[in-house]
Amino acid sequence: MKRSKYRLPLSQRIYLIAILKGMGITARHFFTNLLRPGRMPNVGYPEKRRNYSPRFRGLQILTVKPNGEIRCTACMLCATACPADCIHITAAEHPNPEVEKFPKEFNIDMLRCVFCGMCEEACPVDAIRMGTRYELANFERNQFIYTKDDLMRAGNYTQSRVTRP
Template sequence: MASILREVTETIVTLAKGFRVTFRNMWGKTVTENYPETPVHFMPRYRGIHVLQRDEQGLEKCVGCFLCSAACPANCIYIEAAENTDATRISAGERYARVYNIDYSRCIFCGYCVEACPTDAITHGHGFELATYDINSLIYRKEQLLQPELHKKPATV
């Protein structure tokens, strides 16, 4: 008899623990996003479409090291690196990414590429509107991912 009572008590306690979050949220204020009429509110760490970052000088942070591509479990990053020259400097390193594609038909937004990057060149943005009828348009090119050149400082003489 004692063991049955103990089992019933344990079951009730377990159920109460399991439903604690459910009950707490049942009586909370309902949050409805009226997308697309109003913009969606993202959590700061939301992993959306990637952004290729620039440094304070406006140079591309990507140095074409391929570490992001090597870390990607979905094998969806394609890079072609090229050398910077005195006449044409694209990044602060020896090399830069001449081609940088991400195939969003394969990307699982795991963030491994972001973690692997030694120069913080690739980050997740908040872009999410990827739906398309044309699978080829899910291959995003460097030009689509690169941060605009808004913060470029004038070169010092």
């Protein structure tokens, strides 16, 4: 087997130079952040929060009609479309014959939800929308099942669901 005649030049054989180059990059970042903190890509959460676009997919909201009743007609298209199988609906007869069908129960298991937005796309009557709330951490597993009332109020941020043990 022939041996390669090529040899690295001295400047590259001396490892120290490579080390210094690397440290230079680190130093450059260090001083940039030190002297011009506004250019850091970090967001100082929780004091500052990122601004998300209006299309951001967070916790679902169940919309209401002008008379305050839920708009959803329990057609179950969202439950069918959901890839995570996290929506569970029980339909019931509505006392108003013009409405006829409405959901008695509408539960979303947020531990399963992947926030894909398929439910919002599937809904034919614009009854479910992906809202903007994403701070959903909790201590109890059963607190992650959001019921119909929770989802109807989900637009209201001041409601906190955290229950400390």
